[in-house]
Amino acid sequence: MTAVIETRELQKKYGKHLAVDGIGLRVERGSVFGLIGPNGAGKTTVLRMLVDIIRPTAGELSVLGSVPRRSGTALRRRIGYLPGELKLSERIRGGTLLHHLAQISGPVEPGTIEGLAERLGLDLNRPVRALSKGNRQKLGLIQAFMHRPELIILDEPTSGLDPLVQREFLAMVREAREAGQSVLLSSHILTEIQHSADDVAVLAGGRIVAQGDVSSLRLSRVARLSAVLADTTADAARAALATLPILDDLDAEATASGDLVRLKATIRGEADTVVKALAQFTVRDLTIEEPDLEESILDLYARTNGTR
Incomplete structure (x- = not known):
């Protein structure tokens, strides 16, 4: 299979603190890959390096066949990204914001935004400042999925969502995989990974302590x-x-x-x-x-x- 993400000896230092310590990952095209770890394990740092928000201190990194720091907006349009700390414009309506983001992310088929909003139970007519944390998270999910990108990268995607919406989100992930898209999601909610991922990497202290398919991790412990x-x-x-x-x-x-x-x-x-x-x-x-x-x-x- 073709890899959509490959890292070798990926490292990130903040001063003397080694946040990511020599990580090697391979995410296959058309798969769902889970990154598990407690808060502070290095998950968010890895994802930010993948989308070139921060740069590695050392190591090699390839996303969709390109090096992120050399690829600019052309690569970013092929990726749907939900950050762990979602910051949105407060004054406009949710629907207006999503249609504006669609002009940046690339073509979005008519009705897609509205269809995703209905599935997640989001009122697009409400201003962002009036939305709860969970409804803001729904906005973030819609913007990550709406342009049907080749690769979807999600950092703690179900934060603030109620159980019914979490179930709908997992259905969206399965549908993306069936459509040939690739999904990388990080979480400290282990059942979320268990129900969605094909392969898993377990992070602790900036290092991978186990890697493989979910079933093999379960059977070995x-x-x-x-x-x-x-x-x-x-x-x-x-x-x-x-x-x-x-x-x-x-x-x-x-x-x-x-x-x-x-x-x-x-x-x-x-x-x-x-x-x-x-x-x-x-x-x-x-x-x-x-x-x-x-x-x-x-x-x-x-x-x-x-x-x-």
Whole structure:
């Protein structure tokens, strides 16, 4: 596949502070790529370098086959960009502002602005100064999507949106992908990435700590174990499992009747060794919940920072 974004050893320093530390990304054409990380991880800095708002300190950067700092307005018209801090003209109506922006961004098919506004529940006749944070965010989304750009770059796109509008936004992202457009979105809302992205890069402290498709990140990390054991004691169950290094938060206690033991733990790795260890007992019930993406990434943060 053809890459719409490629970075190699991308770095950005602010004085002595290294905000982005040698990042390598590849976003394929026609895909949705998620950039996950807590506030301060470097997500916004990466996106601003992609659209040439700021310049890299070091490294290589290519967007739609061009180097942003050399490409000017011609490249920007091929991109739809929603910044994390959206600043809009206050005095004009939302619809007037969008039609003005359409003259800058490139051709917008008749009715597109109105159709997107209806989908997102935005009144285009209201002045910008009278709009809530969520409605201003809707304006930002419309301007990013309305000219059907080859590449859409979105920084925390659902900030301020209610759940129904978030769902509509995710539908817009899927439709863009189906139309052959590419989408790069950053977020600290992990379920947002989980439901929309094909591939993910996880940022912590300006570095990528994991990268791959969403399903592989989920399968390689954290799961919840719950079991009910018979013909044993809580002490015996704890002793049998306490030596397994992949188990955390191990808890075993007898039921009120005293004839069963309820066992709970967190699995950080493959479940096979845990299941084999449980085989020495009479297992009345066993549940291993599918790994949770949020816990997976928190686990990555912890291991990257040396706290686990």
